[in-house]
Amino acid sequence: MIYLRGNLGAGKTTLVRALLLALGYRGRVKSPTYTLVESYEVRGLHLRHFDLYRFRDADEWEEAGFRDEFDAKNICLVEWPEQATGLLPDADLSLTFEILQDGREIFLHAYTEAGMKCLNAL
Numbered sequence: 411m412i413y414l415r416g417n418l419g420a421g422k423t424t425l426v427r428a429l430l431l432a433l434g435y436r437g438r439v440k441s442p443t444y445t446l447v448e449s450y451e452v453r454g455l456h457l458r459h460f461d462l463y464r465f466r467d468a469d470e471w472e473e474a475g476f477r478d479e480f481d482a483k484n485i486c487l488v489e490w491p492e493q494a495t496g497l498l499p500d501a502d503l504s505l506t507f508e509i510l511q512d513g514r515e516i517f518l519h520a521y522t523e524a525g526m527k528c529l530n531a532l
Contacts, residue, residue, distance in 0.1 A: 413491040416507030422489045456484045462493040
């Protein structure tokens with residue numbers, strides 16, 4: 411479970427696109443802004459890219475039927491996790507993007523052993 415935080419245009423979807431390309435994915439990587447989730451299969455991994463920006467309450471979360479996607483089989487990258495506070499599983503990693511005058515800054519935080527393994531592998 412990876413939370414992606416930052417303002418609009420900070421680079422969250424761009425990072426997901428770069429991650430997928432680095433893993434060898436050769437298809438189109440779309441923003442899930444309107445579809446809310448995009449699914450990818452690459453190198454035996456099941457990735458789910460969520461954008462929860464438009465969510466306003468817990469009812470929307472339940473109606474979307476996402477709960478089943480958050481299992482041990484999927485790697486979930488979630489933009490705007492604060493829109494589903496208390497409904498999402500805890501993050502293994504959190505990336506916070508900040509727009510600077512001349513670039514971007516990303517803060518990485520690991521919250522679990524799995525998250526630490528990922529962070530140490532960087």
